[in-house]
Amino acid sequence: MASSPPAIVAENLTKSFGQTHALRGVSLDVPEGSVLALLGPNGAGKTTTVRILTTLSKPNSGRASVAGFDVLQHPHEVRRRIGVTGQYAALDELLTGRENLEMIGRLYRMPTAATKTRAAELLERFRLTDAANRIVKTYSGGMRRRLDLAASLMSQPPVLFLDEPTTGLDPRSRMEMWALLQELVAGGSTLLLTTQYLEEADLLADDIAVVDHGLIIARGTADQLKSQIGGERIELTLPAGTDLDAVARLLAGRFSGEPNIDSEARTVTAPVALSTGLTTTIASELHAQGIELDAAAILRPTLDDVFLTLTGHAAEDEQTENAA
Amino acid sequence: MLSDSWDLVKRNLRHIMRTPELLLDVTVQPIMFVILFRYVFGGAIDVQGGSYVNYLMAGIFVQTITFSMMATGILLANDLQKGLIDRFRSLPMNASAILAARTLTDLLRAMLAVVIMIIVGLAVGFRPDGDVVHWAGAIGLMLLFGFAVAWIGVLTGMLVRTPEAAQGAMFIFVMPLTFASSAFVPTDTMPRVLRAFTEHQPLTLVINTVRAWILGNSAGSDAWQSLAWSLGILIVFFPLAIVIYRKRTTD
Numbered sequence: 381m382a383s384s385p386p387a388i389v390a391e392n393l394t395k396s397f398g399q400t401h402a403l404r405g406v407s408l409d410v411p412e413g414s415v416l417a418l419l420g421p422n423g424a425g426k427t428t429t430v431r432i433l434t435t436l437s438k439p440n441s442g443r444a445s446v447a448g449f450d451v452l453q454h455p456h457e458v459r460r461r462i463g464v465t466g467q468y469a470a471l472d473e474l475l476t477g478r479e480n481l482e483m484i485g486r487l488y489r490m491p492t493a494a495t496k497t498r499a500a501e502l503l504e505r506f507r508l509t510d511a512a513n514r515i516v517k518t519y520s521g522g523m524r525r526r527l528d529l530a531a532s533l534m535s536q537p538p539v540l541f542l543d544e545p546t547t548g549l550d551p552r553s554r555m556e557m558w559a560l561l562q563e564l565v566a567g568g569s570t571l572l573l574t575t576q577y578l579e580e581a582d583l584l585a586d587d588i589a590v591v592d593h594g595l596i597i598a599r600g601t602a603d604q605l606k607s608q609i610g611g612e613r614i615e616l617t618l619p620a621g622t623d624l625d626a627v628a629r630l631l632a633g634r635f636s637g638e639p640n641i642d643s644e645a646r647t648v649t650a651p652v653a654l655s656t657g658l659t660t661t662i663a664s665e666l667h668a669q670g671i672e673l674d675a676a677a678i679l680r681p682t683l684d685d686v687f688l689t690l691t692g693h694a695a696e697d698e699q700t701e702n703a704a
Numbered sequence: 705m706l707s708d709s710w711d712l713v714k715r716n717l718r719h720i721m722r723t724p725e726l727l728l729d730v731t732v733q734p735i736m737f738v739i740l741f742r743y744v745f746g747g748a749i750d751v752q753g754g755s756y757v758n759y760l761m762a763g764i765f766v767q768t769i770t771f772s773m774m775a776t777g778i779l780l781a782n783d784l785q786k787g788l789i790d791r792f793r794s795l796p797m798n799a800s801a802i803l804a805a806r807t808l809t810d811l812l813r814a815m816l817a818v819v820i821m822i823i824v825g826l827a828v829g830f831r832p833d834g835d836v837v838h839w840a841g842a843i844g845l846m847l848l849f850g851f852a853v854a855w856i857g858v859l860t861g862m863l864v865r866t867p868e869a870a871q872g873a874m875f876i877f878v879m880p881l882t883f884a885s886s887a888f889v890p891t892d893t894m895p896r897v898l899r900a901f902t903e904h905q906p907l908t909l910v911i912n913t914v915r916a917w918i919l920g921n922s923a924g925s926d927a928w929q930s931l932a933w934s935l936g937i938l939i940v941f942f943p944l945a946i947v948i949y950r951k952r953t954t955d
Contacts, residue, residue, distance in 0.1 A: 436955075437954075459794055459796040464791070466787060475715065475718060479715075483715055487792070
């Protein structure tokens with residue numbers, strides 16, 4: 381049985397803005413019906429990649445195609461088949477929620493009657509029916525994001541791009557968004573999602589591609605990535621004046637990797653293979669040396685952990701580095 | 705292209721209905737000018753036969769249309785600043801529809817302005833003698849000129865960074881053009897050096913033509929020159945605006 385071509389393909393995309401090299405050769409592919417998360421900090425090149433794939437930006441070199449059409453040769457065909465949601469909700473503030481959706485439907489060349497039914501459907505599904513006839517200016521941040529997502533779904537596109545869909549949302553809105561996105565994923569669309577949160581990528585994506593300084597540095601499922609970074613970490617907070625290096629050396633046998641010392645926060649953080657009972661064991665060992673802990677915590681893996689393991693540096697904001 | 709433009713015109717009209725301040729420049733402002741010039745200055749201006757108010761109205765019509773071109777640029781600059789343009793660009797819609805919709809919406813505003821001005825003029829003593837054909841010609845010329853000049857507004861809106869800058873930039877040339885013309889005073893009352901400019905600039909020619917026609921007179925060569933200027937401006941600025949729009953929205 382022949383498999384269908386990938387819904388999204390990028391080959392060696394490069395893009396520079398003046399002295400800033402946003403993309404240095406990004407390649408990826410997303411099989412039809414699957415979800416890929418592009419994971420990386422600010423400035424890594426996630427948004428630039430999405431902009432190129434959604435025909436908003438042209439690469440300096442490289443090729444890309446979406447839903448079978450080359451983004452440079454046939455941008456119009458690509459646009460007919462995609463929905464896009466950005467970090468900053470792209471809505472008309474002076475129109476109502478309903479008017480925004482209907483207008484976008486019309487601009488997708490949907491017949492007027494269809495835009496009205498579809499808009500009503502989406503407003504209901506995204507719990508915006510009560511606010512549907514109020515102008516978007518009156519909406520909260522969470523409501524705007526939901527409306528923005530609804531707008532990207534008006535034409536039921538086969539391929540969806542979500543650029544940092546939950547960044548900046550409060551925890552409750554983030555949960556709501558995740559529930560909606562999970563439903564979407566279950567429906568069979570192809571999704572490319574960008575995010576700074578490993579948790580989000582883990583929850584929503586089949587596959588994760590880690591982006592750092594304009595390159596994909598790792599690709600795999602969430603489980604594969606987490607096994608690479610050893611999963612959990614233990615964070616020990618020690619009283620002022622404690623020799624942190626000595627503590628790290630002392631406990632080296634308990635750690636499954638190099639510890640990270642933060643003298644300002646007075647913490648020693650290190651990956652651990654098995655966290656059960658570890659806190660008690662460590663506390664006893666330190667106590668035996670006359671060292672008391674201020675606090676101990678088991679941390680779930682974060683983007684920083686992924687980066688520390690893969691690149692040796694933390695996933696700090698990359699914009700200033702790029703500009704140098 | 706047409707259906708895209710129409711959808712966007714509807715959007716623009718909704719904006720105007722929800723932000724009535726956007727209509728100030730085609731309602732309150734021209735009414736103030738009519739009253740100012742008709743009653744405050746009018747008595748001191750000699751127009752060599754004929755009442756001042758009859759002389760004035762053509763100038764008010766054309767001035768209002770020219771000023772409203774500033775709004776085109778400002779509103780477009782405003783749209784460009786926002787994320788909505790990115791959404792439009794990722795949709796399978798015609799890229800230039802947003803420009804067409806802007807200029808068409810503003811043409812509708814200009815028509816509204818003319819209607820209001822006629823009513824106000826009649827209320828302060830304006831008595832036009834032109835027949836229907838001449839009036840049709842005058843309105844046609846005003847709309848053509850307004851449409852052409854709107855593309856200068858579009859271009860300015862795209863060349864500057866913010867709506868405020870758009871307003872400033874256009875004010876600098878729209879103000880002298882409307883005042884150094886035959887809108888409020890006959891150009892032969894101006895010093896010779898200035899006349900070289902005022903007698904030949906497009907606003908004077910359009911105003912003279914409109915004035916002649918609405919009062920039932922012949923406009924002579926001014927009519928042809930007005931037409932030539934209007935078409936000339938359109939032919940230069942329309943494609944230029946589209947090119948700059950493409951450049952500005954591609955990265």
